[in-house]
Amino acid sequence: MGDPKEITTLQATTILISTIIGVGVLPLPLFAVRAGETSAPFVTLTGMFLAAIGLVFITSLGIRHPQKTIITYSQDIIGKWLGRIFSILVIIFFLILTSLTAREFGAVVVTGVLRETPLEVTVIVMLLLASISCRNNINVFAYIHNLYVPMILAPVLIVVAFSLKNANPLYLRPIFFGSDLWNMAGGMLTVAALFQGSFIITMIIPSMKSPKKAIKASFWGILISGGLYLLIVIATVAIFGPEEIKQIFWPTLELARTTAIPGNILQRLDIIFLAVWVLAVFTTLFSSYFFTIHSIKELFRLKDHKVLSYFILPCVFFLAMAPQNILHMYEIIQFIGRIGLLITILYPAVLLLMDFLKSWRRKRNVAKSS
Template identity: 70%
Template sequence: MEETKEVTTVQAATTLISTIIGVGVLPLPLFAVRAGETGAPFITLLGIGIAVLGLLIVTKLGIRHSDQTIITYSEDIIGKWLGRFFSLFVILFFTILTALAAREFGAVVITAVLLETPLEVTVLVMLLLAAISARNSMNTFAYIHNFYIPIILAPVLIIVALSLKNANFLYVRPIIASGFRDSFYGALTIAALFQGSFIMTLLIPSMKKPQSAMKAGLWAIFISGGLYLLIVLATVAIFGAEEMKKLYWPTLELARTTSLPGNILQRLDVIFISVWVIAVFTTIFASYFLTIHSIKQLFRLQDHKMLAYFMLPFIFVLAMIPQNIVQMYEVIKMIGRAGLMVTILYPMLLFLVDVMKRKRRKKSEAT
């Protein structure tokens, strides 16, 4: 690696948290309720479990190859050409993920805030901001995430905590309210919202103590997953499962119905939207950064900066493909579930092959 190892364990954890908590915060309860009705919190918990499994595998692999990213060590594990072939899928997936996150951001903004602003403008502005920021080094990347994490976490936790005073926990009973098939697909959709944790593959080679990456990852999943679970629990307990099916962004409605004690501020949705914009930026920034760094390593380029603007038009075009909000969320769910093959099954395959190769090597050395 050309960069010094300056990323701390805390910075790695905060980077993961701010990457995971992003645009998916708004539709999260809707995805969970459609899959599990009153059992939405249980579905969310299952999704978090799947996400933990994926992060553990990616982190374990990264620690075993602490000076490389998945783009480079995959070539050592399964061969140069096969590794590059699968790396193309990783790059393609995170390119699409960046585009869909930007499109979802644009859809929310022109619907809830800037009603007269063209969709293309909001999407392009966010992508341009991410492209400019992605030209920085890994250390600056980690510092940016570390700076924004209190601004993201504190207001959301306060809003969720204040909203619980209006909760009716009868709305979350029975705890398991759907069949195995619906629960499984719902859990996969929720797990897809944690795919930003794949940025760990890029963080480990720049960490001062790569062995502490597991600790950082577990703390990140615990905090971000706990926040997601609280949001789903609060929205279901306040609106009820049937009412939530009519809302595209239940979390935004939760903020609108919450006020500070003493009516100091009767609507917190303005604060929430401001925080959400920052959270979306950090998520898109991370996936954009991961995309261009992966391309740089795949083609053995000296620098990633020129790729930041080069990829911008491609990502923008992809972002504008969905025709409307309904189609956009159908694409997001489909791509998200399919992407689990890239973020969980592929690293699992690499891990199994790597373990077998090392065992075989030890046997041959012993003989």
């Protein structure tokens, strides 16, 4: 990338945090409880670990190739054509991820808040916003994320803190329910899929001041966002109990609706929460959109990404409109999320392994010839 290398470790961390925290916050407790009943926090934790492992793979790949992204170094590692084919898969996956994020956002807004507003309008407004913002370079991208992180974290923490007044710790026990391990493993994958935005790190590393510190950024990024997810799951389960959560589409939103700030200041916090959540969705959408167009740019060795930003907009929009209804949408989201794990965890793992083998062989050859 032609931009100056100005991104600090802190900025990289905030990009990761605000990218990971997104639409998934709302249905997360439902996914976790469906998989593990009272051990939902445990399911979340394992999902987080799985995501962290994937992030370690992609970050260490980035550190080994500090000038390149996964689109370019994959061509060095597994060959030009194979690398390109996999890069196309990655791009298609992120294209779908972007559109599903926008669609999930639209679905929540239409059912929960703006019931008269057409779904298409909310989706296209969000996508337009992302596509216009994506015309900027990566430094502006970093500033935007940096700005929004406190605004995303604080209100969620407030909602959790005030809601704990009604908590019933018995709902969190037994911690290991463990009756259906397969189901729990599936839930772990679904939760890990919510962290897929962390793949953006591969785009950031080439622009970082010191790429070596990327691993530190990844660690803090996943710790803070994962910690927040864990908090949300614990709070919702402690308040509603697993059986009630199974009946609610967006338990986190319901939590905000039930929570009041004492003293009749605010009788329900869902409006504040939703306002913040729009920001969180925007930053997530922004990142995946950004990732998509920059990957396309690198794959085809284009000079500029600005036009591309509008070019893929209709494509994303039509993909977003594809699910027929909200149930269909969540089926697709879970399916795509699990497929995505192959791309965001397994693929980097294979690349890393081959990279190690290659450099090990090269070293041996060097040793032999000398």
